[in-house]
Amino acid sequence: MPRRRAGPVRITHSGPVSNMPSPRLNDKRWSIDLEKRIQEEHYADEEVYSKRYGFNPDSGKEIFVIDTPPPYPSGTWHIGAVAQYSMIDVIARSQRLLGKEVKFPWGVDRNGINVEFTVEKNTKRKMKTYDRAEFLKLCEETIEEFTQSMRNTARRVGLSMDFANEYLTDAPNYRMVTQTIFTELFKRGAIVEDLRPNIYDPVEGTTIADAEVERLQRRTKLVDVKWRTEDGEELIISTTRPELICACGIVVVHPDDERYQHLIGKKAMLPIPVEGREISVEIATHPSVKSEFGSGILMVCSFGDQNDVAVFRELGLTPFQAIDLDGCMTDIAGPFASMKVSEARKAVIEYLESEDKIYQIVEKEQEVPVSERGKNPVEIILLKEWYVRQTHMQDRISELSDEIEFHPPRNKQFLLDWMENISIDWPISRRRWYHTEIPIWYADNGSKIICAPSGMYVQPWCQSPPDNSEVLDRETREVLGTYSELKKDLNDIVGEEKVFDTWMDSSNSNLFVSGYLNDMDTFEKAFPTAIRPQGKEIVRTWLYYTLLKSALLLDKPGFKHVWIDGLGMDPWGRKMSKSLGNGIDADSVLECGAGGRTGSWRVKGPDKSVQLKANKIGSECFRLWKACDAQVGDDFQINPEEIEAKYFGVLTKLFNVARFASQFENPEHLDTVPADLSVEDRWILAEFASTMEKVEKGWAELDIYTATQALKTFGTGVLPSHWLEMSKSRLYDDDINAAWTIHRIVRDLMAALSPVCPFFTHHISNTLYGESAVDVREFPVRTPNDDELRALTNAIEEFNGATWRTKKESGLSLNAPISGIEIPDELSEFKSILTQMHKLE
RNA sequence: GGGCCCGUGGUCUAGCGGUUAUGACACCUCGCUUACACCGAGUUGAUCGUGGGUUCGAUUCCCACCGGGCCCA
Numbered sequence: 001m002p003r004r005r006a007g008p009v010r011i012t013h014s015g016p017v018s019n020m021p022s023p024r025l026n027d028k029r030w031s032i033d034l035e036k037r038i039q040e041e042h043y044a045d046e047e048v049y050s051k052r053y054g055f056n057p058d059s060g061k062e063i064f065v066i067d068t069p070p071p072y073p074s075g076t077w078h079i080g081a082v083a084q085y086s087m088i089d090v091i092a093r094s095q096r097l098l099g100k101e102v103k104f105p106w107g108v109d110r111n112g113i114n115v116e117f118t119v120e121k122n123t124k125r126k127m128k129t130y131d132r133a134e135f136l137k138l139c140e141e142t143i144e145e146f147t148q149s150m151r152n153t154a155r156r157v158g159l160s161m162d163f164a165n166e167y168l169t170d171a172p173n174y175r176m177v178t179q180t181i182f183t184e185l186f187k188r189g190a191i192v193e194d195l196r197p198n199i200y201d202p203v204e205g206t207t208i209a210d211a212e213v214e215r216l217q218r219r220t221k222l223v224d225v226k227w228r229t230e231d232g233e234e235l236i237i238s239t240t241r242p243e244l245i246c247a248c249g250i251v252v253v254h255p256d257d258e259r260y261q262h263l264i265g266k267k268a269m270l271p272i273p274v275e276g277r278e279i280s281v282e283i284a285t286h287p288s289v290k291s292e293f294g295s296g297i298l299m300v301c302s303f304g305d306q307n308d309v310a311v312f313r314e315l316g317l318t319p320f321q322a323i324d325l326d327g328c329m330t331d332i333a334g335p336f337a338s339m340k341v342s343e344a345r346k347a348v349i350e351y352l353e354s355e356d357k358i359y360q361i362v363e364k365e366q367e368v369p370v371s372e373r374g375k376n377p378v379e380i381i382l383l384k385e386w387y388v389r390q391t392h393m394q395d396r397i398s399e400l401s402d403e404i405e406f407h408p409p410r411n412k413q414f415l416l417d418w419m420e421n422i423s424i425d426w427p428i429s430r431r432r433w434y435h436t437e438i439p440i441w442y443a444d445n446g447s448k449i450i451c452a453p454s455g456m457y458v459q460p461w462c463q464s465p466p467d468n469s470e471v472l473d474r475e476t477r478e479v480l481g482t483y484s485e486l487k488k489d490l491n492d493i494v495g496e497e498k499v500f501d502t503w504m505d506s507s508n509s510n511l512f513v514s515g516y517l518n519d520m521d522t523f524e525k526a527f528p529t530a531i532r533p534q535g536k537e538i539v540r541t542w543l544y545y546t547l548l549k550s551a552l553l554l555d556k557p558g559f560k561h562v563w564i565d566g567l568g569m570d571p572w573g574r575k576m577s578k579s580l581g582n583g584i585d586a587d588s589v590l591e592c593g594a595g596g597r598t599g600s601w602r603v604k605g606p607d608k609s610v611q612l613k614a615n616k617i618g619s620e621c622f623r624l625w626k627a628c629d630a631q632v633g634d635d636f637q638i639n640p641e642e643i644e645a646k647y648f649g650v651l652t653k654l655f656n657v658a659r660f661a662s663q664f665e666n667p668e669h670l671d672t673v674p675a676d677l678s679v680e681d682r683w684i685l686a687e688f689a690s691t692m693e694k695v696e697k698g699w700a701e702l703d704i705y706t707a708t709q710a711l712k713t714f715g716t717g718v719l720p721s722h723w724l725e726m727s728k729s730r731l732y733d734d735d736i737n738a739a740w741t742i743h744r745i746v747r748d749l750m751a752a753l754s755p756v757c758p759f760f761t762h763h764i765s766n767t768l769y770g771e772s773a774v775d776v777r778e779f780p781v782r783t784p785n786d787d788e789l790r791a792l793t794n795a796i797e798e799f800n801g802a803t804w805r806t807k808k809e810s811g812l813s814l815n816a817p818i819s820g821i822e823i824p825d826e827l828s829e830f831k832s833i834l835t836q837m838h839k840l841e
Numbered sequence: 842g843g844g845c846c847c848g849u850g851g852u853c854u855a856g857c858g859g860u861u862a863u864g865a866c867a868c869c870u871c872g873c874u875u876a877c878a879c880c881g882a883g884u885u886g887a888u889c890g891u892g893g894g895u896u897c898g899a900u901u902c903c904c905a906c907c908g909g910g911c912c913c914a
Contacts, residue, residue, distance in 0.1 A: 709855085
């Protein structure tokens with residue numbers, strides 16, 4: 001089955017080509033090279049660019065601030081994310097088209113552990129072996145390199161962001177906002193310090209939050225250990241963590257488990273030696289025990305896992321600290337103290353074997369909680385950390401989020417589900433470096449806290465407190481005075497060394513881009529931020545934490561709209577990942593077709609690898625695909641072959657319609673509808689009016705799919721297939737009304753489509769009309785509608801179709817004269833034009 | 842193990858209680874026609890995952906199951 005012609009047959013027309021007017025669109029067709037040329041021009045002149053896409057809070061227009069997700073720079077940008085950003089750009093451009101004053105900021109999220117890892121990897125040296133200032137400098141240089149490639153890709157996909165006012169989350173003006181909000185919330189008691197069990201990554205030496213834990217399948221040993229009760233009865237207890245026996249606080253069985261009723265209340269002797277604690281524990285009942293698992297007897301260790309923590313809390317047991325901050329066993333482990341956790345596990349197993357205290361060891365697949373960033377098994381450790389109180393806020397956040405419009409509405413569920421699961425406060429302090437510093441100092445043996453003043457970025461690990469800092473009592477948070485007043489009496493001033501979780505920064509992005517602290521006049525007008533566009537995978541972090549912050553700080557919903565898109569998946573609907581080998585690089589798709597180079601991708605499928613090939617895609621086709629192919633909100637499959645096959649032809653079609661139009665002179669007054677339009681012109685203008693009504697509504701409701709579909713259907717359907725076929729000869733005969741109609745439609749169509757295909761429409765409208773579609777700041781005025789004419793559309797299409805079919809069946813070419821065809825009565829107004837069009841005799 | 846989402850011609854997709862079930866791509870047939878062969882016209886092709894229920898009526902609502910995905914334990 002040949003899919004393509006082996007070689008295109010070149011057609012030479014014998015008609016009178018020489019006296020044809022020449023099209024003002026020089027290029028014969030839309031191409032990726034043309035696209036790139038236009039794009040480069042577009043971004044080259046910064047002054048023109050800023051005038052076009054900059055933000056002027058005093059324009060008097062309705063302000064529409066987009067809380068763009070600041071991407072985290074890390075080498076390559078995921079194609080699914082790039083597709084999402086292109087749709088955010090469609091929102092920005094369509095809101096401008098509707099006359100809003102749009103702020104579409106370009107921010108880069110640069111804080112965090114990723115860049116620290118990169119520097120460690122590049123220099124083969126652990127962070128904590130560096131001087132802190134030296135390490136921060138290396139991080140900054142490294143992140144800047146990655147940032148540059150993202151800036152390029154952002155332009156290549158056509159984002160109309162305010163690049164001149166780029167914000168960086170690691171810059172002083174951004175970190176200042178994070179620090180000031182922290183101080184405010186601390187003074188109000190919304191942020192507290194406490195000694196609590198925390199999830200801890202011993203390899204990286206830092207606390208992490210619930211949201212940062214993921215699970216990996218690993219093979220582990222399930223060890224059945226022989227314990228004895230105080231009166232000598234043998235018990236088998238299964239565990240994957242024998243090294244934690246030293247931290248065992250209680251042994252439990254299910255209350256209904258008849259096998260073990262006689263044990264309840266007795267003592268179980270720990271099977272390994274311990275130091276500094278009693279050598280036996282009580283046997284009790286707990287409903288969380290699964291009787292069918294192992295022997296049905298469970299040892300509960302302080303901080304073995306989250307369930308253990310819950311049992312300890314419930315039964316009021318005092319926890320033991322078995323693991324220290326370096327991931328080593330503490331003194332209570334007796335002979336195993338100071339060993340790394342994994343060494344201790346081996347040593348304990350050896351000891352138990354030598355003592356004949358092992359019943360059996362089974363290798364087992366188990367899910368191990370690891371840190372998302374470092375993939376290290378995490379431990380639960382009791383630590384003094386900073387927390388944002390959140391458990392008491394769930395009802396209020398829920399109420400506030402009812403004021404937010406979600407797109408699509410069903411994706412709100414991701415937020416509600418996550419909020420259901422929240423049971424502990426949010427630990428925000430981290431023992432890392434390339435993050436925003438916690439802006440406090442301790443004094444007088446830690447009994448007083450010095451808080452940095454509002455509006456200032458500070459680095460307490462290397463700076464003294466500024467004079468206008470405030471001094472507070474650490475317990476009561478009572479303000480005692482300013483630092484300058486009190487400093488002569490303060491002793492042992494120590495700067496906090498810990499930093500914030502990066503979500504503590506990211507969760508003020510809406511406040512920051514709306515002007516909070518930096519431009520409070522604008523903020524008053526712009527908050528709640530118009531829209532938060534984001535992927536569904538970060539609802540539980542970015543969206544949730546942002547709503548929490550806005551609720552705590554201002555008791556307001558953070559946004560008017562939240563727009564949640566799905567994830568970009570591979571052609572089989574699976575998540576793209578390095579390990580599956582099914583990733584598709586964004587730049588390769590955007591560059592596909594440039595300089596005549598084809599794109600090819602080897603992608604691993606579920607059964608075998610496939611080779612995907614495409615000749616031309618580029619940003620306009622890519623954007624059109626994402627806008628047109630499916631409703632926003634569900635996961636979407638990315639297949640370059642399909643993108644090209646389904647959507648490049650749409651561009652070609654529209655380009656040719658415009659190119660055809662460009663042979664005919666522009667009528668002078670495109671805004672004034674001529675009084676003597678013929679019926680077919682009034683008909684197509686009515687169709688166009690109805691299309692534009694759908695489009696305007698679509699843009700207003702952030703319904704990209706409906707708006708783009710309407711444009712595509714009209715622009716590649718009824719306009720060229722029916723009206724243009726009807727009107728060709730009138731156009732060649734210099735009919736001024738036909739020319740007015742085609743130009744009015746092309747001009748307005750370009751404006752309406754400009755949010756999706758900015759460079760394509762910019763080029764066409766600039767060439768034909770001397771003004772760019774991307775500069776239109778008011779949705780085009782509707783052409784006259786006429787329901788009666790529009791009601792004839794089906795009849796027209798059917799009549800044309802039937803006539804073409806008849807010609808085909810009679811073996812006639814489509815432009816051959818034909819006799820014996822009757823025009824139906826309802827189309828009597830169209831009689832002469834249809835007769836002419838089909839050469840009816 | 843729990844939660845959520847999805848399952849529509851070969852492929853992708855629209856649909857939100859009544860439609861001859863939308864559109865695109867692919868397939869097939871025909872066509873060199875003064876925008877476009879990277880084209881045009883025309884066909885073929887779907888018991889809307891399966892089984893129950895609610896309803897006068899279900900692709901649409903409910904339940905169960907099967908399959909896929911995501912998130913969480």
